Amino acid sequence: MTSKATIRDVAKAAGVALGTASRVINKAENVAPEIRQRVQAAIDALGYQPDVLAQSMRRGETRTIGIIIRDITLPAFAAFVQSAQEELEAQNYVLMLTCSEDRPERELSLLNLLAQRRVDGLIMTGCSESDSKLLEARGQIGVPIVMLDRVAHDSSDSMLMAHADGMQKAVELLIDLGHRRIALITGSNEVHSGRDRVVGYRRAYRNKALTVDNSLVRARDFRGESGYREMTELLATDAPPTGVVAGGIAMLPGVVRAIREAGLSIPEDISVIGGGDSDLARLATPPVTVIRWDYAEVGRAAAKILIDRITGSDDSAPRQLLFPTELVVRQSCARPKLQA
Amino acid sequence: MTSKATIRDVAKAAGVALGTASRVINKAENVAPEIRQRVQAAIDALGYQPDVLAQSMRRGETRTIGIIIRDITLPAFAAFVQSAQEELEAQNYVLMLTCSEDRPERELSLLNLLAQRRVDGLIMTGCSESDSKLLEARGQIGVPIVMLDRVAHDSSDSMLMAHADGMQKAVELLIDLGHRRIALITGSNEVHSGRDRVVGYRRAYRNKALTVDNSLVRARDFRGESGYREMTELLATDAPPTGVVAGGIAMLPGVVRAIREAGLSIPEDISVIGGGDSDLARLATPPVTVIRWDYAEVGRAAAKILIDRITGSDDSAPRQLLFPTELVVRQSCARPKLQA
DNA sequence: AAAAGTCAATGAAACGTTTCATCAACTCAG
DNA sequence: CTGAGTTGATGAAACGTTTCATTGACTTTT
Numbered sequence: 253m254t255s256k257a258t259i260r261d262v263a264k265a266a267g268v269a270l271g272t273a274s275r276v277i278n279k280a281e282n283v284a285p286e287i288r289q290r291v292q293a294a295i296d297a298l299g300y301q302p303d304v305l306a307q308s309m310r311r312g313e314t315r316t317i318g319i320i321i322r323d324i325t326l327p328a329f330a331a332f333v334q335s336a337q338e339e340l341e342a343q344n345y346v347l348m349l350t351c352s353e354d355r356p357e358r359e360l361s362l363l364n365l366l367a368q369r370r371v372d373g374l375i376m377t378g379c380s381e382s383d384s385k386l387l388e389a390r391g392q393i394g395v396p397i398v399m400l401d402r403v404a405h406d407s408s409d410s411m412l413m414a415h416a417d418g419m420q421k422a423v424e425l426l427i428d429l430g431h432r433r434i435a436l437i438t439g440s441n442e443v444h445s446g447r448d449r450v451v452g453y454r455r456a457y458r459n460k461a462l463t464v465d466n467s468l469v470r471a472r473d474f475r476g477e478s479g480y481r482e483m484t485e486l487l488a489t490d491a492p493p494t495g496v497v498a499g500g501i502a503m504l505p506g507v508v509r510a511i512r513e514a515g516l517s518i519p520e521d522i523s524v525i526g527g528g529d530s531d532l533a534r535l536a537t538p539p540v541t542v543i544r545w546d547y548a549e550v551g552r553a554a555a556k557i558l559i560d561r562i563t564g565s566d567d568s569a570p571r572q573l574l575f576p577t578e579l580v581v582r583q584s585c586a587r588p589k590l591q592a
Numbered sequence: 593m594t595s596k597a598t599i600r601d602v603a604k605a606a607g608v609a610l611g612t613a614s615r616v617i618n619k620a621e622n623v624a625p626e627i628r629q630r631v632q633a634a635i636d637a638l639g640y641q642p643d644v645l646a647q648s649m650r651r652g653e654t655r656t657i658g659i660i661i662r663d664i665t666l667p668a669f670a671a672f673v674q675s676a677q678e679e680l681e682a683q684n685y686v687l688m689l690t691c692s693e694d695r696p697e698r699e700l701s702l703l704n705l706l707a708q709r710r711v712d713g714l715i716m717t718g719c720s721e722s723d724s725k726l727l728e729a730r731g732q733i734g735v736p737i738v739m740l741d742r743v744a745h746d747s748s749d750s751m752l753m754a755h756a757d758g759m760q761k762a763v764e765l766l767i768d769l770g771h772r773r774i775a776l777i778t779g780s781n782e783v784h785s786g787r788d789r790v791v792g793y794r795r796a797y798r799n800k801a802l803t804v805d806n807s808l809v810r811a812r813d814f815r816g817e818s819g820y821r822e823m824t825e826l827l828a829t830d831a832p833p834t835g836v837v838a839g840g841i842a843m844l845p846g847v848v849r850a851i852r853e854a855g856l857s858i859p860e861d862i863s864v865i866g867g868g869d870s871d872l873a874r875l876a877t878p879p880v881t882v883i884r885w886d887y888a889e890v891g892r893a894a895a896k897i898l899i900d901r902i903t904g905s906d907d908s909a910p911r912q913l914l915f916p917t918e919l920v921v922r923q924s925c926a927r928p929k930l931q932a
Numbered sequence: 933a934a935a936a937g938t939c940a941a942t943g944a945a946a947c948g949t950t951t952c953a954t955c956a957a958c959t960c961a962g
Numbered sequence: 963c964t965g966a967g968t969t970g971a972t973g974a975a976a977c978g979t980t981t982c983a984t985t986g987a988c989t990t991t992t
Binding site for chain 2: 969970971972973974976977978979
Binding site: 301302303304305306308309314316323324325326327330331333334337338341346347348349350351365368369370505508509512530531532534535536537 | 667845
């Protein structure tokens with residue numbers, strides 16, 4: 253019963269033509285007040301609701317936005333998605349959520365899936381900025397795309413965090429405390445969020461006139477288990493680090509767990525800085541110093557710019573928005589035990 | 593160019609009728625092998641992909657599932673959504689994600705939104721089991737609904753956690769340790785997940801032949817800030833609790849924060865048990881004892897049963913699946929300081 | 933008073949499918 | 963050799979909209 257009444261029924265009930273009913277519904281002008289009223293009455297009486305499917309088909313838009321996120325389970329991403337969703341909902345768009353698990357083949361099939369679903373736009377955080385298959389698939393999709401923490405090499409817009417800045421501050425903090433062996437664990441070099449952190453790390457070392465030990469820089473992938481694995485490996489070496497920055501957003505838990513399991517304590521044995529704030533970082537004992545940024549704000553911005561692109565109200569060159577990061581100092585960092 | 597080719601083009605290219613092309617595409621029988629091949633060749637050559645919109649319109653199904661979750665930011669819910677999404681994706685469904693923030697008026701408007709979008713089914717965790725407006729809206733929607741942690745009073749299926757069991761074990765643990773003033777903070781009485789915890793709490797007290805102090809039972813709503821507020825309030829009373837169970841899934845952070853701010857330490861001054869496992873609970877110092885259940889499994893089950901309802905392969909009476917909870921003992925509970 | 937111009941309403945066409953009643957061709961039994 | 967039966971292809975109709983070229987009724991201009 254819900255949306256059984258069609259526009260035809262409305263027209264008939266109001267004694268007007270199909271097209272007229274449509275014009276009333278779409279608030280077009282050029283319709284006599286008396287007629288408008290009659291049609292409106294019919295709409296109310298029948299409880300008419302337009303069929304979104306038929307509208308989409310005719311109009312060629314679905315009012316649907318696709319999102320490909322690595323893993324919705326990470327609170328940071330969830331915050332991003334949530335605020336983007338709110339913004340979109342306000343503009344009468346709806347979100348189709350998918351997760352790539354940071355796996356290229358999944359990303360590819362999700363791109364196809366969403367293309368076939370005819371989303372009006374796409375927000376995504378890809379596995380790679382350069383993979384040619386993915387690049388092609390993104391190009392083929394033919395709708396505006398906003399990339400999260402990825403540099404777009406095509407016409408997409410990018411929302412970039414200033415990871416290098418944050419990382420530099422973090423590493424300099426550790427260096428100033430006397431640390432010389434500082435490990436960096438972050439994601440793949442193929443994407444901005446991984447690469448930029450390494451840039452910041454090296455910049456800090458250069459600033460302090462120190463040289464980087466490349467074996468301490470681990471930039472493989474973003475999956476959560478990597479944090480644990482890399483940290484365990486690092487701690488097992490002859491010269492383990494005295495400080496570590498868990499750059500990837502999902503890595504702090506694994507890194508902390510590895511440290512605990514090695515029987516070390518924070519910050520006495522090893523100093524820790526996390527990438528991205530979280531309940532865990534805030535409420536751990538000791539609370540963990542983190543590089544913070546506001547994904548919720550980024551989500552809103554992404555939604556806004558995407559809508560502007562869709563409506564065509566922004567047809568300027570691809571944008572690269574840079575969002576600030578800040579270092580939130582808590583109690584997880586201290587001077588290293590044995591000064592080098 | 594992507595999906596520009598229509599079935600008409602395919603038919604023309606293959607030199608067959610529209611209907612024939614359609615039959616090939618839909619793998620219908622009764623089509624000569626030679627023709628099938630020719631059509632297939634045309635499909636490949638043109639890169640034809642069916643227009644999902646037109647299909648939906650004609651078939652009367654959208655292959656889209658709506659989900660209304662309280663807050664995607666909570667990792668537990670995110671895990672639920674993620675596993676549901678995976679299961680649905682495998683069956684070629686796609687998820688439309690919305691968040692109600694536990695606010696009835698939002699829930700109502702989201703129900704309407706998703707109804708208008710013609711979702712084929714709905715997974716949701718409502719604000720109330722009894723609110724008549726919401727009940728009516730759910731009834732009107734006309735598609736199968738699976739409720740998460742809510743008892744459905746209509747034809748919907750319910751996925752229920754055995755909160756009472758878990759809570760009983762939790763409270764009995766505290767009682768056995770010698771606690772007599774145990775606070776319970778959980779969500780609204782209007783829903784299973786709130787109510788059932790209170791049931792378990794009372795059962796534990798009855799089992800141990802103790803009487804409940806109702807001022808220690810706080811079952812208002814599920815929002816995160818409530819955890820902090822209620823805990824702060826409880827600690828400010830003349831006879832503060834010596835143990836607390838943070839029942840609601842979002843409440844542990846707030847409760848812990850309130851305790852920290854009161855200058856108390858866990859478990860020396862107060863014992864804490866959380867509802868739902870999390871990174872925070874696992875990695876806090878000390879690690880927090882929790883009532884655990886597996887939302888990922890629930891998500892899969894919800895998706896499965898929903899699909900069965902949609903396809904009509906399950907037309908039995910509404911189901912109420914009960915999922916087990918277990919008590920995971922960590923180090924956040926100890927004997928109370930001053931024995932009562 | 934005729935011509936030209938406005939303003940609103942009309943109804944057919946189109947969007948890209950699926951489905952279904954026909955139809956054509958062929959096979960086989962009598 | 964005819965009539966019935968079977969198999970497979972056909973093309974129109976339908977799903978519920980929006981849009982657009984027409985049309986009809988008025989109004990204004992010459």
